[in-house]
Amino acid sequence: MRAPCQGRHHALTQPCSITHCLTHRVGRGHPRHDRPGRPGRPGRMLTAVFRGHEQFVALAVVLSCAAGVVTFAAARRRQGRPLAWGLWGACTAATLALTLWSTGDGGEAASCTVNLDVFEPFRQTQGLLNFGMLVPFGLLGVLATGRPVLVAGLGLLLPTAIETVQALAPIGRACDTSDLVSNGLGALLGTAVGTVLARFGRGVPLSPGVTRKAFLGGGAAAAVMAVLLFSSTEFTVVSRTVNAVPATAEQQAAIDGRLRAAFGGAYRADDHSVTLGEDGTGTVTAVFDTGSAELSWPDQAEFTASMPPADVAPGAGFAVPGTTRRPATGPDAVRIAEAYAGRYAPGWLKNAKVQVARSGPEGGLGWRVRWRRWEGEVLLPGGLDVLVDSAGRISELTERTAVDAARPAAG
Structure with missing residues (x-):
């Protein structure tokens, strides 16, 4: 998720209107109260982003809970660790809802910003929130499947898929490699923590056959996304997005x-x-x-x-x-x-x-x-x-x- 404005001008030197930032809170992803010079207040940022979108928040909570219940029920019949599976399903649904909901400002050409400053997200509240957003995905994924390598791969595939959709779909969102970096590293950290915790738990890991199919499906999805991105997207390389x-x-x-x-x-x-x-x-x-x-x-x-x-x-x-x-x-x-x-x-x-x-x-x-x-x-x-x-x-x-x-x- 990205904020529509950061400072008076963002990386592409587009002018930033204060009123626009406050009334169109999610364009590139998040509110103007995020001051990139130093971390701001996460609570204020989240309030600014979702203010006026309470119905969406309620719907996202309902859908996430529903996804968790369905995943829990399916895992209870076929797999072990149904609670971990249910929480993982709810976490995944919540992540997709937060990152792919439409701002109503679609219609722009497919584009993606490539930020050469890979550490920039970790100097901003927005980047730290993105980092933390996928930590539960990695942690719960390992506790559910017992397959850290698989979850690590999925933890990189999920933010890649999100950025691909944000680049290509007319939902008013924008692709940015900074989001991919922060999301992906957050998922890997969660995977590492989950691997440690799984040593103290019980349960049967996901079967080798299912794991193999998941790897093949993930590889195919990655190939399709690569083709779509490089054939349909205009990439803009910047040394940094905020200064x-x-x-x-x-x-x-x-x-x-x-x-x-x-x-x-x-x-x-x-x-x-x-x-x-x-x-x-x-x-x-x-x-x-x-x-x-x-x-x-x-x-x-x-x-x-x-x-x-x-x-x-x-x-x-x-x-x-x-x-x-x-x-x-x-x-x-x-x-x-x-x-x-x-x-x-x-x-x-x-x-x-x-x-x-x-x-x-x-x-x-x-x-x-x-x-x-x-x-x-x-x-x-x-x-x-x-x-x-x-x-x-x-x-x-x-x-x-x-x-x-x-x-x-x-x-």
Whole structure:
């Protein structure tokens, strides 16, 4: 599983929208609260990924339990160790559900990212979660079958099959060798632990005939996947997919100050990272309980903060003091935005024109209120954007204070 955005730009230098990351939580696999510079908080990441998909989680649990029951019943009639078999079946079903559910964003050409930095997954929360996801598969597989070599092979075949499907099927997921590395090594670790534990258990190993057939079937499946991948997939080789590092004390102080000024100290960041290009410019990122903020560096000209909107996580946005009514129209949203600006960014209320428009598909994200300054027909650089969600809370803020050449207004 991969996160749609990591830092301000991912490996292929596609721009990353904060709102997009929070409302389309699984594209390349996982939420933007994963800061690659150092491991983040797994609980926060999982919450961001599955928030709004509670029905899928419930369905996945039901299917996994059903697979476990069926496997248990079959093993009880034909094999020993029915409990281990049942747990292995449930674990396998859960892994497939987590990695192959559709995000609804399919239709892109088959592609796969080859990451030359094989250790990168283990410097990220996302990679560590992927590593841990297949540890139970290897452990339970050995306890069930008593065949460590077979389970090790299956532990490498399963993530390969998952990445193949993610590359070729229009399910809105993406193939990445980093996932294959972390999943595969996790399965091998589980196999090793299971091999040690199996020495203290009882039971008859899987018969040589069945084991042989499993090896042949696995080999055939691997050959088919190789043909499909190399004939239908475009591979992109990158030296790394993320280049964020922990932020310096100066960078932390800068973004914390902007975050405090923007929301009156309502949020306190507990994770900071910075992504820099070869020219030394980039983005400082801070993550707090309900969202994240970004600050351009070193000019500090653009500050952005984002929380999930009301339709994704009710109550996660910033409640403007003194405002209680839900906006029903654009003017309602403007009044809330003006109340925010008057308290936290009063400079933008002077000599600026305000614009308001619905935001998101069918206006579902709320109203975006913008302040811009003009000199005649010339639009001056900079501006303030506030996204007021359907509950009347601020779910996104962008403030640009760059002093560059003014540009003519469009149209």
